Amino acid sequence: MSTTKWVLDPTHSELGFKIKHLMISNISGSFQQFQVAVETDNDNFSTAQIRATAEIASIHTNNEQRDHHLRNSDFFDAETYPQLTFSSTKVEQLTDDTFNVYGNLTMKGTSKPVKLTVEYSGVTKDPWGGQRAGFTVTSKINRSDWGINFNGVLETGGLALGEEVKVNSEIQLVKQLATVTA
Template sequence: MTQTKWLSDVTHSELGFKIRHLMISNVTGSFRDFQVAVDAPGDDFSKAQVKLTARMDSVSTNNEQRDAHLRNSDFFEVEKHPELEFVSTGIERKSEDTFELRGNLTLKGITRPVQLHVEHNGTTKDPWGNERAGFFVTGKIERSQWGINFNSVLETGGIALGEEVKIQSELELVKQAVAVPA
């Protein structure tokens, strides 16, 4: 069967996260510069290989001071570790439109396995004839497993930042043209 390549349409995709702040609310953020590549046999996403790369210096929480802090050695160390990478190791179909995606996440030079929940929102043709597929991806990681340990103790005895980081992403993939031998 022919392999089909799908690439993310970054203008219609988001790579987001949220973390507990002061134990009472969440701060959300995203990476603005990222790419997802999916190779699948035909249109069968249950057997796909997935690779995501994101530029760590593209982190945005809509607060310049906080973003600068996230880029330094307290958090991402972007000068030393400029990219985040996820490479799939397996996919399990849970229902017609849901999957469990397993893979290795490399962040700050540390690679650890993660598991993500994927909802396939459908496939359609756009007005220009391109085939597109939409996905909603969620998951959770513990930031200390990647050496991200910065925190502050509050006067009330709590901590400023939660350990758990929730991943929440919307992906729109575009099927790439297949070169036909002459």
Template sequence: MATTKWNLDPTHSELGFKIKHMMISNVTGKFTQFDVTAETEDTDFSNAQVVANVDVASINTNNEQRDEHLRNADFFGTEAHPTMKFVSTKVEKIDEDTFTLHGDLTIKDTTKPVKLTVEDNGTATDPWGNVKAGFSISGKINRKDWGINYNAALETGGVMLGEELKIQGEVQLVKQA
């Protein structure tokens, strides 16, 4: 079988996250600059090799002051660690359209294994003849596993930020010639 290369369609893709704030609500955000590539056998993603690179400084929570804090050493330290990277290690088929994507996630020079749930939304050819594949991605990580430990105690008990970070993504890939 032939190896097929796929590149991100950035105008039809997004990468977001959600974290508990003050134990009562969630704050959401996104990374506006990221890249994903995949290699498959023909158009079969069941054994895909996936690499994603995220420009951490592109974080956007719709609050510039908070975004600057997230970029500093309390959180991501983007000057020293400008990129997060995910490299797949295995694809596990759950059912016809759902997979567990195993891989290594590197944040701030710390690499840990993660599992992401991937829903295969199918492939289609656009009006210009480009073959595209779409995926919905979700997962959870504990930010402290990557040394993102900042927090503040609340007067009422509890802490400002939860440890669990929920990952959400919509990724559209374009088959390369």
């Protein structure tokens, strides 16, 4: 059996999120700098070992003032905790193209287990002779589980920000040419 390594194509991938604002609409954001590395037995993604990192300083919500606030200690504290990380612990194949991926998400120095829902779009040959695999990744997390508690109370008694964060990512991986025999 051989181990296959897959690396992120950052040009064709995105690591996004949404959170309720004023409890009436969602604000979207993303991390502009992130990496994903995957190892599989041959090309079998049900055996995947996944490691991902995102640079907190690269957070982007289409509003520089908000991005700066998200980087400070009210939220992510990017100076003290410059990255968030995910490491898989288990992959559960549900159908030919659907997986649950379990792992540990670390933000602000706190690690918690999470479950990601992954839709596998398949593998294709690219115009340069390489192989690429595509995935849509979704999840929901509670930001306060990682100590991200900043909020504001509205005149109506509600909160400015929701606790639930929806993760929505498109990931394209490139198969590395060399395989290592295990």
